[in-house]
Amino acid sequence: MTAPLLELRNLARVFDVSPPWLDRVVSGRGRVLLRAVDGIDLVIHKGETLGLVGESGCGKSTVARLIVGLYPPTRGSIVYDGVVVAGEGASAPDHAAQRRARQGMQMIFQDPYASLNPRWRVAKIVAEPIRAQAPATPAAELDRRVSAALEQVGLAAADGARYPHQFSGGQRQRISIARALTTSPSFLVCDEPTSALDMSVQAQVLNLMRDLQRRLHLTYLFISHNLAVVHHIADRVGVMYLGRIVEVAPTRRLFREPLHPYTRMLLDAVPDLAMTGTSRVAVAGEVPNPLDPPAGCAFHPRCPLANERCRCERPRLAAPPGANDAQVACHAVQEGRLPPRPVLHTVAAVH
Amino acid sequence: MTGVARAVVPGPMSAGGALLSVANLRVEFPTRRGTLVAVHDVSFDIAPGEVLGVVGESGAGKSLTGAAIIGLIDAPGRIASGNIFLSGRRIDHLSHEALRAIRGREIGAIFQDPLTSLNPLYTIGRQLVETIRTHLPGSERDARARAVALLEEVGIPAAGQRIEHYPHQFSGGMRQRVVIALALAAGPRLIIADEPTTALDVSIQAQIIQLLKRLCRDHGTAVMLVTHDMGVIAETADRVAVMYAGRIVEIGPVADVIHRPQHPYTVGLMGSIPSIAEERERLTQIDGTMPRLTAVPTGCAFHPRCAQVMPRCRSERPELAAAGATRAACWLPQDAAMANR
Numbered sequence: 066m067t068a069p070l071l072e073l074r075n076l077a078r079v080f081d082v083s084p085p086w087l088d089r090v091v092s093g094r095g096r097v098l099l100r101a102v103d104g105i106d107l108v109i110h111k112g113e114t115l116g117l118v119g120e121s122g123c124g125k126s127t128v129a130r131l132i133v134g135l136y137p138p139t140r141g142s143i144v145y146d147g148v149v150v151a152g153e154g155a156s157a158p159d160h161a162a163q164r165r166a167r168q169g170m171q172m173i174f175q176d177p178y179a180s181l182n183p184r185w186r187v188a189k190i191v192a193e194p195i196r197a198q199a200p201a202t203p204a205a206e207l208d209r210r211v212s213a214a215l216e217q218v219g220l221a222a223a224d225g226a227r228y229p230h231q232f233s234g235g236q237r238q239r240i241s242i243a244r245a246l247t248t249s250p251s252f253l254v255c256d257e258p259t260s261a262l263d264m265s266v267q268a269q270v271l272n273l274m275r276d277l278q279r280r281l282h283l284t285y286l287f288i289s290h291n292l293a294v295v296h297h298i299a300d301r302v303g304v305m306y307l308g309r310i311v312e313v314a315p316t317r318r319l320f321r322e323p324l325h326p327y328t329r330m331l332l333d334a335v336p337d338l339a340m341t342g343t344s345r346v347a348v349a350g351e352v353p354n355p356l357d358p359p360a361g362c363a364f365h366p367r368c369p370l371a372n373e374r375c376r377c378e379r380p381r382l383a384a385p386p387g388a389n390d391a392q393v394a395c396h397a398v399q400e401g402r403l404p405p406r407p408v409l410h411t412v413a414a415v416h
Numbered sequence: 417m418t419g420v421a422r423a424v425v426p427g428p429m430s431a432g433g434a435l436l437s438v439a440n441l442r443v444e445f446p447t448r449r450g451t452l453v454a455v456h457d458v459s460f461d462i463a464p465g466e467v468l469g470v471v472g473e474s475g476a477g478k479s480l481t482g483a484a485i486i487g488l489i490d491a492p493g494r495i496a497s498g499n500i501f502l503s504g505r506r507i508d509h510l511s512h513e514a515l516r517a518i519r520g521r522e523i524g525a526i527f528q529d530p531l532t533s534l535n536p537l538y539t540i541g542r543q544l545v546e547t548i549r550t551h552l553p554g555s556e557r558d559a560r561a562r563a564v565a566l567l568e569e570v571g572i573p574a575a576g577q578r579i580e581h582y583p584h585q586f587s588g589g590m591r592q593r594v595v596i597a598l599a600l601a602a603g604p605r606l607i608i609a610d611e612p613t614t615a616l617d618v619s620i621q622a623q624i625i626q627l628l629k630r631l632c633r634d635h636g637t638a639v640m641l642v643t644h645d646m647g648v649i650a651e652t653a654d655r656v657a658v659m660y661a662g663r664i665v666e667i668g669p670v671a672d673v674i675h676r677p678q679h680p681y682t683v684g685l686m687g688s689i690p691s692i693a694e695e696r697e698r699l700t701q702i703d704g705t706m707p708r709l710t711a712v713p714t715g716c717a718f719h720p721r722c723a724q725v726m727p728r729c730r731s732e733r734p735e736l737a738a739a740g741a742t743r744a745a746c747w748l749p750q751d752a753a754m755a756n757r
Binding site: 290317337351 | 473474587589590617618619620621622625644645646647648650651674684685686687688689690691692693695696697698699700701702703705706
């Protein structure tokens, strides 16, 4: 395993979603806090793709925004390439070492319609990160790098003169990727980069992202709610539930031998082409209100294995017995109470 | 691909026994720069109790086909030609009033976003009672009892109390259950479900699909399931129609279309979907995008993206014909069948 590129240490972000002061006084209620990310530890190694999955509201997008610095953390810290870039122990944002570290990261957003300025030509959009990081870059150099970035993602240099509305959704997402690549970053945070795209276009973008990763030695944090996409693109996968990481494991192990009952539930719920005619395991319940998460293990109200300990004691993320490349936060796993998983439907070749 | 055309032709286009029969449906949008044809010569049948999946990418015309059946195409769009029969009765040329009586009573509708399908200002009980009383005889009390029974049937706990709640007091999954209860309120024989699970999380999606399947089985309701999610189709549908640029390019039993697709577009589409059951270095990629309605290519609309394009494809448009166990609009299997004869 290669050296860690990014390390999240006990990272947390709490949002104050209280009603206005006067309403609180009148109704006699206190502040309302949303623990979007509630103390997570995660390592991303150089050159790998870490997939982060979970259902809406589990905090995966907040993690992305914390990493790129769109939100400051409430607690914990983020270490990138050996430099603490946010949280406890971070230097001032304009400190040279931190600036340099931050320049190694870029982000790709979900909605290619909302993330490109409709009034700017594509060349200006793609050049923006360079102009932000090195305002003194000469115009000729800027043009050269913009053209190179556009060609890298399969567009033509001449496309720089057009406006975003002249492109389809898939082409716009290519523009977003080109914009992220102009500053030659080594780490890309991709927040649902293909969720807004059609199936055949999603395949084009996923193939492109894999090609770019091989060619430019990129490291990805790939956030998605689509388990099949994550299975395809990720080397390791982290599963989030209500602001916490419940399981991290190499992709193959996670999909073949999921340990956490929530991971098992998610996998059973995935509709898959190979499973034509079979019905999925019915999943009971819904994600609880994140404003008032259950005590102990947040998953216990939906968990078939929950016992008294699960209801009061929060499980810690730790290596399960017999697997040192995985981590799981579950009392049942650590105590050996986990039943073997019924063998899933035999894998049928789709083609 | 074997290229052997079998004599099996599923879904005969006659109205005999079909609950819904759509024949040569054409939906047009007149614009200043000419008429756009969004749905082109679309024909299919749905048998009672059958689930027909309609799949395609954005702009393929799948939602418009559903909207045409329930008479909800927004002006200036219009049904330019073709017939729609429900239980042998023609419904495409009916007046607004006559269509309103059919909508809800005989055809229920479920849309993608449960929040916009429900009125935020009324309790769900009031919305259910109003729907029931519009279509079914009976007193307010009967309607209320039916509303509670419906909510229980779609799996809403404590239905008797929840009926007094407003849509915002329900979670996304529960709201979609309410929408399904509304669609079922008058006991329709056909439900048009347009992306019913797209806005929901995976675990909730599985619950809603199971619910839909159970309800259709119990009530014998037929469903036209419009979605872009092949996984949902694979689990739910009996037959599937694949649409491209306003036309059905392939239609057949779901297992055949998924495992032995005949049209190169369907083949590409299936290969482009990542699966948790297999590992691949690259996904099959169909280059390019679906044409805009303003510039649909001549001949087969898929030919500029097709890896197996032949000179004939550029000028002559193939009709749906038996290919393998499905029907596909492609010269390739048709030529192969001719060669094997």
